[in-house]
Amino acid sequence: MRVAVVGGTGFIGRETVARLVAHEAEVLVIHRGKTQAPLPAEVSEAKADRMDEDALAAALDSFQPETVIDVLAMTEANTLPVLRAVSGRAERYVLISSADVYGNYGGLIGKEKEPPITRALREDDPLREVRYPYRGNAPEGADDMRAFLDQYDKIVVEALARSELDLETTVLRLPMVFGPGDGQHRFAWMVKAARAGGRAQIDERIASWRATHGYVTDMAEGIALAATDPRAHGKTYNLGRADTPTMAQWLGRVAKVLGVSLKIDVAPSGGLLADMAEGIHTKYPLVLDTGRIRSELEYREIVPEDEALRRTIEWEEQGG
Numbered sequence: 001m002r003v004a005v006v007g008g009t010g011f012i013g014r015e016t017v018a019r020l021v022a023h024e025a026e027v028l029v030i031h032r033g034k035t036q037a038p039l040p041a042e043v044s045e046a047k048a049d050r051m052d053e054d055a056l057a058a059a060l061d062s063f064q065p066e067t068v069i070d071v072l073a074m075t076e077a078n079t080l081p082v083l084r085a086v087s088g089r090a091e092r093y094v095l096i097s098s099a100d101v102y103g104n105y106g107g108l109i110g111k112e113k114e115p116p117i118t119r120a121l122r123e124d125d126p127l128r129e130v131r132y133p134y135r136g137n138a139p140e141g142a143d144d145m146r147a148f149l150d151q152y153d154k155i156v157v158e159a160l161a162r163s164e165l166d167l168e169t170t171v172l173r174l175p176m177v178f179g180p181g182d183g184q185h186r187f188a189w190m191v192k193a194a195r196a197g198g199r200a201q202i203d204e205r206i207a208s209w210r211a212t213h214g215y216v217t218d219m220a221e222g223i224a225l226a227a228t229d230p231r232a233h234g235k236t237y238n239l240g241r242a243d244t245p246t247m248a249q250w251l252g253r254v255a256k257v258l259g260v261s262l263k264i265d266v267a268p269s270g271g272l273l274a275d276m277a278e279g280i281h282t283k284y285p286l287v288l289d290t291g292r293i294r295s296e297l298e299y300r301e302i303v304p305e306d307e308a309l310r311r312t313i314e315w316e317e318q319g320g
Contacts, residue, residue: 001228004028004063004090006050006082007071009037011181012096012174015220016069017043023228028063030056050078056085067227069094075151076160083164092168094227095161097154099175099212099238099286101127107284109133120244120289123173123236127155158236168233170226175240175288179216179308180315186213187254187309191316193272194255199263201271207248211286212240215308218301225297237293241301244287247273257309 001024008017008029014037020027021040029039033047044063048055050072060068068090073079086093099105102121106112106128117125134149154173161169178186193200214222222239226232245253248264251272255262265271293299303311 001067002026002028002063002065003227004030004060004065004068005071006030006056006068008069009035009039010071011179011183012177012216012219012223013037013071014039014181015179015216016071016223019217019220019224020227023224025224025228028059028065030059051081053081053085056082057089060085060089065090067092067094069096069223069227071096073157073161074148075153076156077151079157079160083161083167087164087166090167092170092227092233093161093164094170094172094223095158096223097158097171097173099173099240099288100133101155101158101173102286103128104284104286106130106133108280108282108286110281116284118285120287121238122289123238123292131156170232170234171236172223172226173236173238173288174219175212175214175238175286177214177216177219179312181216182312182320185316185320187250187312188316188320189272190251190254191258191313193251194258194260194262195317197255197260197262199265200251201265201267202248202251203271203274203277204266204268205277206273206280206282207266208246209282209285210244210246212238212244212288212290213250214240215301215303215305215312217303218308221302222293222299225299226293229297231296235292235296237297238288238290239293239299240288240290241305242290242294244285253305254309254313257306257313 003020003025007013009031028044030046030048032049046059048059068086103126111130132153
């Protein structure tokens with residue numbers, strides 16, 4: 001199978017490319033050339049900005065892929081040129097979406113008031129009513145990330161992709177992704193606290209909060225599987241680990257991998273993650289039900305949890 005990846009040199013993209021090669025796909029990576037990443041020798045490359053429809057079309061015409069994976073579709077404006085270029089040049093478009101489409105996320109960030117769904121979220125559960133969840137924070141300049149986030153909404157992008165009648169769209173809703181290369185350093189606080197040993201206090205408002213996470217190589221495996229399996233045509237899948245520890249439990253697992261003795265106390269206020277607790281409503285869990293992709297595509301994690309944590313810890317301690 002011939003698969004083109006738009007945005008295949010970043011955190012999730014380069015791992016996806018590696019897993020596609022492992023699935024014996026012939027791969028083209030389309031990127032701007034601004035991020036250098038070690039790609040497998042057999043992978044082809046083409047330089048094109050995702051906003052340049054003509055350049056994208058030329059790259060796709062040359063490669064003639066069956067499937068195109070779009071790793072960085074974030075806004076209507078940065079997705080339309082890709083969809084226009086792909087339409088008529090590939091059979092299928094695989095969109096990397098996010099767990100932030102669900103109604104629980106709207107409640108988590110204080111934008112919606114519907115009661116939380118406390119079980120794991122399924123693909124057909126209610127989505128956010130509020131669109132563009134990060135609007136309201138004025139950007140400080142043209143390069144401020146908030147200018148981009150003002151237009152960000154994966155719900156809008158999902159709908160846009162499905163409106164392309166010439167394409168079979170597969171949507172993958174990813175959780176909080178961690179591992180080497182994670183620009184958000186989701187586990188950095190855990191590594192620091194666990195390495196210190198002794199006792200650690202974690203804010204009670206978030207100690208028991210649960211959100212699905214996924215190790216980057218495992219998420220890439222799920223993406224590659226959905227991109228190469230015809231059973232995924234037209235489907236939407238949640239991706240993530242099968243179990244969902246609390247934040248306090250994650251800290252304990254990191255300490256265990258480090259071989260550190262750590263006593264975890266829950267503080268009424270203050271302590272670890274107090275700043276995070278101030279900004280979210282933790283009665284809204286963000287737990288994903290990943291049963292569909294596991295039953296329909298036989299998806300399974302390929303990296304044991306201890307190994308995933310060991311690699312993440314090592315990367316963080318080497319300076320991230």
